[in-house]
Amino acid sequence: MRGKHPLSITIIDLEKNKVKKLIEVRWHGRGGQGAWTASEILAKAAILEGKYIQSFPEFGPERMGAPVNSYTRISEEPINLHCSVYNPDIVVVLDPTLLKTVPVTQGLKENGALIVNTKVSPAEIRKKLDLKTGKVWTVPATEIAIRILGRPITNTAMIGAVARATQIVSLESIEKATNKRFPPNLAEKNIPIIKEAYKEARTG
Amino acid sequence: MNTQEKKSWKEIPMAGVCWVPSTAYLTGDWRTYRPILDSEKCTRCMLCHIYCPDGAIAWKAETNEMVFNYDYCKGCGICEVECPVDAISMKLEGEG
Amino acid sequence: MVLTTQKESKAIALNGDEAVALAAKQCDVDVVAAYPITPQTIIVERFSEYVHNGEVDTEFICTESEHSALTCCLAAAAVGARTFTATASAGLALMHEILYVTSGCRAPVVMAVANRALSAPINIHCDHSDSMVERDSGWIQIYVENSQEAYDSIIQAFRIAEHQEISLPTMVGLDGFFLSHTLENVSVLPDETVRKFVGQRQIPLVKNHEGKLVPYKLDPENPITIGPLDLHDYYFEHKRQQEEAMRKASEIIRKIHDEYANISGRRYGNGRVDSYRLEDAELATICLGSTAGTVKTVVDQLRAKGVKAGLLRIRTFRPLPVQDILEALQNVKAVAVMDRSCSFGGYGGPVFHEIRHVLYDSGTHPHVVNYIYGLGGRDMSQLLVQEIYRDLARILETGKIDKSIQFIGLRE
Numbered sequence: 086m087r088g089k090h091p092l093s094i095t096i097i098d099l100e101k102n103k104v105k106k107l108i109e110v111r112w113h114g115r116g117g118q119g120a121w122t123a124s125e126i127l128a129k130a131a132i133l134e135g136k137y138i139q140s141f142p143e144f145g146p147e148r149m150g151a152p153v154n155s156y157t158r159i160s161e162e163p164i165n166l167h168c169s170v171y172n173p174d175i176v177v178v179l180d181p182t183l184l185k186t187v188p189v190t191q192g193l194k195e196n197g198a199l200i201v202n203t204k205v206s207p208a209e210i211r212k213k214l215d216l217k218t219g220k221v222w223t224v225p226a227t228e229i230a231i232r233i234l235g236r237p238i239t240n241t242a243m244i245g246a247v248a249r250a251t252q253i254v255s256l257e258s259i260e261k262a263t264n265k266r267f268p269p270n271l272a273e274k275n276i277p278i279i280k281e282a283y284k285e286a287r288t289g
Numbered sequence: 290m291n292t293q294e295k296k297s298w299k300e301i302p303m304a305g306v307c308w309v310p311s312t313a314y315l316t317g318d319w320r321t322y323r324p325i326l327d328s329e330k331c332t333r334c335m336l337c338h339i340y341c342p343d344g345a346i347a348w349k350a351e352t353n354e355m356v357f358n359y360d361y362c363k364g365c366g367i368c369e370v371e372c373p374v375d376a377i378s379m380k381l382e383g384e385g
Numbered sequence: 386m387v388l389t390t391q392k393e394s395k396a397i398a399l400n401g402d403e404a405v406a407l408a409a410k411q412c413d414v415d416v417v418a419a420y421p422i423t424p425q426t427i428i429v430e431r432f433s434e435y436v437h438n439g440e441v442d443t444e445f446i447c448t449e450s451e452h453s454a455l456t457c458c459l460a461a462a463a464v465g466a467r468t469f470t471a472t473a474s475a476g477l478a479l480m481h482e483i484l485y486v487t488s489g490c491r492a493p494v495v496m497a498v499a500n501r502a503l504s505a506p507i508n509i510h511c512d513h514s515d516s517m518v519e520r521d522s523g524w525i526q527i528y529v530e531n532s533q534e535a536y537d538s539i540i541q542a543f544r545i546a547e548h549q550e551i552s553l554p555t556m557v558g559l560d561g562f563f564l565s566h567t568l569e570n571v572s573v574l575p576d577e578t579v580r581k582f583v584g585q586r587q588i589p590l591v592k593n594h595e596g597k598l599v600p601y602k603l604d605p606e607n608p609i610t611i612g613p614l615d616l617h618d619y620y621f622e623h624k625r626q627q628e629e630a631m632r633k634a635s636e637i638i639r640k641i642h643d644e645y646a647n648i649s650g651r652r653y654g655n656g657r658v659d660s661y662r663l664e665d666a667e668l669a670t671i672c673l674g675s676t677a678g679t680v681k682t683v684v685d686q687l688r689a690k691g692v693k694a695g696l697l698r699i700r701t702f703r704p705l706p707v708q709d710i711l712e713a714l715q716n717v718k719a720v721a722v723m724d725r726s727c728s729f730g731g732y733g734g735p736v737f738h739e740i741r742h743v744l745y746d747s748g749t750h751p752h753v754v755n756y757i758y759g760l761g762g763r764d765m766s767q768l769l770v771q772e773i774y775r776d777l778a779r780i781l782e783t784g785k786i787d788k789s790i791q792f793i794g795l796r797e
Contacts, residue, residue, distance in 0.1 A: 115319060125398075128568050132398045140398070140568035144509075150319050150363060163570075165682050167531070167563045167675035169764045182319050182382075237321050297796040305506030 108253055109170045110157040112243075113189050114179035117149040119240030123179070124155035126244055126266055130258035131159045139164050152187050159253060175251055178202060179226070179239045190214055200246050200286070202226035202239050207289035222250040224286040233278050241275040245282035256283060316343055320364030322379035324357055330376035331355055337368040337377060399571040401532040401564035402427035405471065405497045405557070408539035410441045411579035415466035418446040418457030422476040423509045424561035425499040429471060451476035455483040455494070462492035463611055465602040467543065467586045470494065473561060474501035477515045481522075487554045488523030488627060490612040491601070493546035493586070494554040496524075497539060500674065500725075501561040502761045510762020511561040513673065514726040517735050523627050525555040525634055526703040528673040532569040534653055535559045537645065540579055541656075544641045549589045551634045552601075553627070560675040562762065574649060582648060631704040638701055657706035659698040660713050662688060666695025668777040669717040671740055673699050674725065676758070676765045683770040694774055699736070710743050719752045719777040725759045733757075733790045752780050755790040763794045 110127065114120025121142040128140035139158040145151050156170045172192045181203040183189060193199060198220040201210050207221040226242035241263065248256050259279060264272045302308060337355065338346045345361040346368060348354075369377045399407065406428045409417070417436075419429045436445045444461075448454040451472050458468040472480060477498055487494055498516050502508040516526060525545060529535045538557045546555040559565055574582075588600040591609065599607035615623060635657065642656025653659050661681050663669060670680050677698040687694040697713045699706065714720060722741075724734025731738070737755035744753065756773055759765045773793065780786055 125568055129398045132396065132570060137570050138398060138568065141400075141562065141566055150316075165531075165678035166767070167560070167567070167678045168766045171766060180319070186318060295796060299797070 106161040108159045109173045110175040111170055111173040112155045112177045113183050114153050116151045116153050118179050119238055120153050120155045120179055123240035123244050124157040126262045127157045129262035130254040133258045133261055137163050177243050179243050190216055198250050200250050222286050222288045224282050229278055229281050234274050241278045242282035245279035246286040249283045249286045315360045317360045317362045320382045322364045323382045324368050324377050325380050327376045330374050332374055336371050340367050340371045396570035396572045398568045400566050400568045401535045401559045403431055404532045404536035404571050405539050406431035408536045409469045410435045411576055412543050412583045414443050414469040416444045416461035416468045418448050418454045419470045420448055420451045420454050422473050424565040425471045425473045451479045455480045458494045459487045459492050462494050463603050465588055468494050471497040473499040474503055474515045484519055484522040491552040493552055495542045495546055496556045498556050498558045499561045499565040500558050508761040511563050512725045512760045516558045517726040520703055525553055527701050528558045530675055530677045532564055533571050536571050541641050541645050543583045545638055547586050548637050551630050553630050563675040635704045653700050657701040658709040659700055661696040663695035663713050667693040667718045668774055669695045669697055670721045671697045672723045680770050683767050707743050711747050715749055717751050719780045721754050721756055721773045721777055723756050723758055727757050756793045758793045769794050
């Protein structure tokens, strides 16, 4: 029973049998920038639309400024997986200074989307990271946040950019989830940030 | 994280003994704001050196200047607050 | 699997810690004494918010240590209160002495353990070393697979612990970070439904020094002494009683689980073990906790390729479901036992020991091998799970075992 034995399957086969309709997002931020909250709000927006979700953080040293990853899974079917995300469909970068120290494109699917908080153009980001496939979106989230919130907390802006770039959840659901997550005084500042980032995000 | 860079259990000392000093961790690899010193206003009172939580400000004897080590400066802004003559101001860091 | 119930409850997003706190609130606990430790902190924070907002009428005591926290709970339980606490890792270790005292005093304390590795070196991430080491403590142990089950199990735990024929403290283990901090879909029951299910704490009756049957609690009206000095003439008998309670617990746990399944529409196997595609499986993995979910996904992928793979998740580790394990494995030819803790110098991990031990006297002797995995939060990916099944397939094909005990996911 050699060769054709069903047990002689290779590692590559795993990709083909990937869980259907599962979208995986990886967020890159620094401690204190709200990468975890961002993945949480996206998940809560998706659950309002009847999806199955997961959202979880991955900490390094627990200090402000240390690189932090968080993850969101959105699926039309129940999610059983409890391992890390290795091949995200979407990668979001909350802080442009991470680009030079963290391999943000690692594992990103070939037709995946990279969404970066930066002032520079998508084409420049593509060149900087030598990214030949997928989509690249950029949005000046730090500027938007400082303008509206007065602080460089870019997480909600990036959620707006994700909605624009990928359409995996509606802006309306994100607003609802944001209103639930923050007290009224914070929510009323963050909703305009989300809308502004949605508008200003661009691809190229 | 590239697993090739991480060592196997056979290569590391026991009990978590570190094989690099803590200074190898450059706490200044990221900042939103960076302190800029106006040396003319500075009275060399050394308060910034005392208050800096990272020991990133030192007095250089040869030039009688306060020197900021941006490898470790986190941009917390305590130096700006504590300077009695407003010689330090925090400026937005570039995108790097 | 979520089935529709009479009252269709819409799923909300909760992480494991939040789900536990909500369940404890709905069970109307009288006393919570706790000390914060990652990754349980969210449980304590959330519950203290409930207390502050007046959403629950609970005496919340911030103790100076976990040792004191459990002592507080034990004392409160001894006067008849329904008590709850939560901890992890070093906190559970610090409580160790009192764990035995609590079970010896037959106090029905319910505790959530956000499973986390023990120091040194310090690690805040998930493994089972904290609660595995307490498997001899006389506590009932339940390990959950997802945040939904964490919610459901805390509610069931109060019924189990307080059951008159059991009267044993119960711990519910949820994987640190993988569940504690992971937002998932959780269907929540209405407050009234939970209240009706757990009811009021029923205090068992004991015969006092006057030969009178009195409630088993400290009460000046009917004074008794709980857990006093035993000499060599009675200690052994008291311990035998605890063992008896554990044996009785097995069937009662199943009944309570079934009752809960009827009102919620959710079941986890028979409450003691959760078999996944084991009916005709040749290769099986045995696993506790959240990793079982990842294994289920891989089992589905392998089944699609025609591989007869299956999974046995042990939900109730204490009391050990011996019969369930034997029944589940009766047709399996090769078994991989996954241990998320290590018994240093012990020839394999604790779950491996127990499985082999259970199989020893049985008629069937599948190949049984051990994989120590995930210590200190090391991720157990689908690829690594697939490697385990490939090893099992090779064992089945050749009839030979290369290594009985392996560390998987380790950098050699």
